[in-house]
Amino acid sequence: MTSQPARTDTPVLALRGVSKRFGAVQALTEVDLEVHGGEVVALVGDNGAGKSTVVKAISGVLTADSGVIEWEGRPVHIGRPHDAQALGIATVYQDLALADNLDVVGNLFLGREVRRWGVLDEVEMERRSRELLDTLSIKIPSVRIPVASLSGGQRQTVAISRSLLGDPKVVILDEPTAALGVEQTAQVLDLVERLRERGLGVILISHNMADVGAVADRVAVLRLGRNNGVFDGHATSQEEIISAITGASDNAVTRRAARGQEVPAAPVDDPVEPADGTEGDK
Amino acid sequence: MTTTKDPASQPAVVVTDPRLVVAQRGLGGAVSETWRRVRGGELGSIPVIIGLVIIWAIFQSMNSGFLAPSYLSQISVDIVATGMLALGIVFVLLLGEIDLSIGSVSGACAAILAVANQRWGLNELLSILLAVVVGLAMGLIHGFFFAKIGVPAFIVTLAGLLGWLGFMLWVLGSTGSYNLSNTNGLIDRLTNTYFAEVFWSYALAALVALGYLALGLYGSYRRSKAGIPTRKPVEIIIRAVLLGVVLFAIAFVFNQARGLPLAPVIFLVFIVGLDFVLRHTSYGRKVFAVGGNVEAARRAGINVTAIRMSVFAISGTMAAIGGIFFASVNQNITKSGTGQQILMYAIAAAVIGGTSLFGGRGSAFSALLGVLVIQSIAAGMNLVGITDYAQYMVTGLVLLAAVVIDSVSRRSQRASGRA
Numbered sequence A: 001m002t003s004q005p006a007r008t009d010t011p012v013l014a015l016r017g018v019s020k021r022f023g024a025v026q027a028l029t030e031v032d033l034e035v036h037g038g039e040v041v042a043l044v045g046d047n048g049a050g051k052s053t054v055v056k057a058i059s060g061v062l063t064a065d066s067g068v069i070e071w072e073g074r075p076v077h078i079g080r081p082h083d084a085q086a087l088g089i090a091t092v093y094q095d096l097a098l099a100d101n102l103d104v105v106g107n108l109f110l111g112r113e114v115r116r117w118g119v120l121d122e123v124e125m126e127r128r129s130r131e132l133l134d135t136l137s138i139k140i141p142s143v144r145i146p147v148a149s150l151s152g153g154q155r156q157t158v159a160i161s162r163s164l165l166g167d168p169k170v171v172i173l174d175e176p177t178a179a180l181g182v183e184q185t186a187q188v189l190d191l192v193e194r195l196r197e198r199g200l201g202v203i204l205i206s207h208n209m210a211d212v213g214a215v216a217d218r219v220a221v222l223r224l225g226r227n228n229g230v231f232d233g234h235a236t237s238q239e240e241i242i243s244a245i246t247g248a249s250d251n252a253v254t255r256r257a258a259r260g261q262e263v264p265a266a267p268v269d270d271p272v273e274p275a276d277g278t279e280g281d282k
Numbered sequence B: 001m002t003t004t005k006d007p008a009s010q011p012a013v014v015v016t017d018p019r020l021v022v023a024q025r026g027l028g029g030a031v032s033e034t035w036r037r038v039r040g041g042e043l044g045s046i047p048v049i050i051g052l053v054i055i056w057a058i059f060q061s062m063n064s065g066f067l068a069p070s071y072l073s074q075i076s077v078d079i080v081a082t083g084m085l086a087l088g089i090v091f092v093l094l095l096g097e098i099d100l101s102i103g104s105v106s107g108a109c110a111a112i113l114a115v116a117n118q119r120w121g122l123n124e125l126l127s128i129l130l131a132v133v134v135g136l137a138m139g140l141i142h143g144f145f146f147a148k149i150g151v152p153a154f155i156v157t158l159a160g161l162l163g164w165l166g167f168m169l170w171v172l173g174s175t176g177s178y179n180l181s182n183t184n185g186l187i188d189r190l191t192n193t194y195f196a197e198v199f200w201s202y203a204l205a206a207l208v209a210l211g212y213l214a215l216g217l218y219g220s221y222r223r224s225k226a227g228i229p230t231r232k233p234v235e236i237i238i239r240a241v242l243l244g245v246v247l248f249a250i251a252f253v254f255n256q257a258r259g260l261p262l263a264p265v266i267f268l269v270f271i272v273g274l275d276f277v278l279r280h281t282s283y284g285r286k287v288f289a290v291g292g293n294v295e296a297a298r299r300a301g302i303n304v305t306a307i308r309m310s311v312f313a314i315s316g317t318m319a320a321i322g323g324i325f326f327a328s329v330n331q332n333i334t335k336s337g338t339g340q341q342i343l344m345y346a347i348a349a350a351v352i353g354g355t356s357l358f359g360g361r362g363s364a365f366s367a368l369l370g371v372l373v374i375q376s377i378a379a380g381m382n383l384v385g386i387t388d389y390a391q392y393m394v395t396g397l398v399l400l401a402a403v404v405i406d407s408v409s410r411r412s413q414r415a416s417g418r419a
Helices: A051-059 A083-087 A106-108 A123-133 A152-164 A181-196 A207-215 A237-247 A252-262 B026-039 B046-062 B070-095 B103-118 B124-149 B152-174 B184-194 B197-226 B233-256 B260-282 B280-294 B294-299 B304-330 B341-352 B367-385 B388-415
Strands: A013-022 A027-035 A040-044 A066-072 A074-076 A090-091 A170-174 A201-205 A219-222 A226-232
Touching: A013 A051, A027 A040, A027 A051, A027 A201, A040 A181, A040 A207, A040 B124, A040 B388, A051 A083, A051 A090, A051 A170, A051 A201, A083 A090, A090 A207, A106 A123, A106 A152, A106 B280, A123 B197, A152 A181, A181 A201, A181 A207, A201 A207, A207 A219, A207 A237, A207 B026, A219 A237, A226 A237, A226 B294, A252 B233, B046 B341, B046 B367, B070 B103, B070 B233, B070 B260, B070 B280, B070 B304, B070 B341, B070 B367, B103 B124, B103 B304, B103 B341, B124 B152, B124 B184, B152 B260, B184 B304, B260 B280, B260 B304, B260 B367, B280 B294, B280 B304, B294 B304, B341 B367, B341 B388, B367 B388
Parallel strands: A027 A226, A040 A201, A040 A219, A090 A170, A170 A201
Antiparallel strands: A013 A027, A013 A066, A066 A074, A219 A226
16 A cells, blocks of 8 residues: 555544444445545445445435444544534535536535625625636636536536535545546546645545546445455556455456457457446445 | 646636637627527527517507506506516426415405404504415415425415415405405505606606616626626616616606506515515525525525425415505405406416526516516407407417427527526
């Protein structure tokens, strides 16, 4: 595990032995996860591996049955989403939750409008929006057009920047590139790297191994609700991570890749894409 | 999407982004901007104003008495009752919901007003306050069942339509009819007051135009001080002058008749006040957010239930106020209440004026424009002598046209990415 220059020593956020059970299903068993400031931790796993359950436990949507969540070394209780936000954990969900009919400024400040004598201070909100987007090098044609007219990548960057307004220390991104094209994916990955440069801890949930390899410092693999290894994001090959995700070096993905080599005429599909799409394990 | 080679080295939000068509300035820019909006389905109030001009031209050609100052002055008073209901409906439509109960609520509140004043002997001001509070309570009841219990608004307010109609009949009791024609009483004066001195209409027109100018220039000053792109002062002055010309023309027409009528002034105060609430307070922002994306609003920490209940309370309150104006115009409350068509007219007015049935888009001013169209048609047909059945059919067609425009513009907005 290489140590990154901007990384802090104590993890900002740490899960220790977190378990969660839904009826007859043991969704999480003794899961550990650490996030330091200034690092990107990719959380990967197949559908049903427990990624979403981990995120929900961190963001306060669910409460874990057992185990400890530590914030800057101290155990904390996260009982509802508000607790997580108060600590400094921001979550960007896959569906973004933007109001299409409001403009970029309206969405950024939704629920925390700046007021002046009780009246919305549009000037101040617009100024701060531009400042925020500037520091993140986000390019948006205008902060005064409805979000509906933005591209998918721009909408994603708006959603991520909105999560930064609360000055969080950890940002959780749930499948930020799932619905994006090549150029837009690159923009979002650029933004993820800028978050890291600002010293934030980023938890990146993704099915896309190319994205994970591109930005992740560490890759935490979940398999069937258990930890299945933490890898160095820069030194580990995609094949190794895929083996950890599927639980064996002989799996559907490698067999498929091997078939592709035997029959040169058949083009090899991107071997890292799971066959059932990238919709996440909701 | 972007073709720039090195994104990191460029500033993020350039003041004039080359890809941004919206950023054009000046008069030429304003014209092409308007054209782009029309093509993109953001029709705004253009079709309504064109429709209004056509309606006026048609009736004027059929009867030259239509555009006479006295008739226009009468229309301006007659729009107020329906307009108040439409103003409340705008809020409900912004949530993407519907309130079918407002006709019955306004009738029931008018009945409360009459009974409180005539049978219980309350003074007129207290009777008006009581009627408004009852309307608010009725709206809260609808809001409770819709927002807390989760019954569809259509059904809740349909129940309200029937229930409050029965309530009104019960309140009116065996008497069945109350006469409110207390000349120079407060209720009578609401719609029967005219400021005959020429000064008042012009003063009000000047006040509104100058207020618009001052607020516009102040906003522009603050924006340029904060380094944000803004309208040029010239553009603001041109707009203020145009507004002033229109207002002085209206004032001139009023002065040709009986002077400045009080009722439309009250209506205007309500419109400007509620427009302010919608566009410049965080409450209004929350209403738009809930109408645009409920889940986003909830995640942003907005109390969706409270917003929904409050919107139905506003709708009930405005229905009660409309009922009071109806009582003031008609001076007589009978078992027919405020009539069956006021509900459809109010909803039609809001939609015709440009508030979307699909939620999230609309403005308080749409109530004014829409109710002008509706009332112009009704008044014109009365003048020309067209019978009831044709009036209903024509109004129905106008409503259908408005909804078609709404749906089509929504579709083309989708196509140009502005849903």
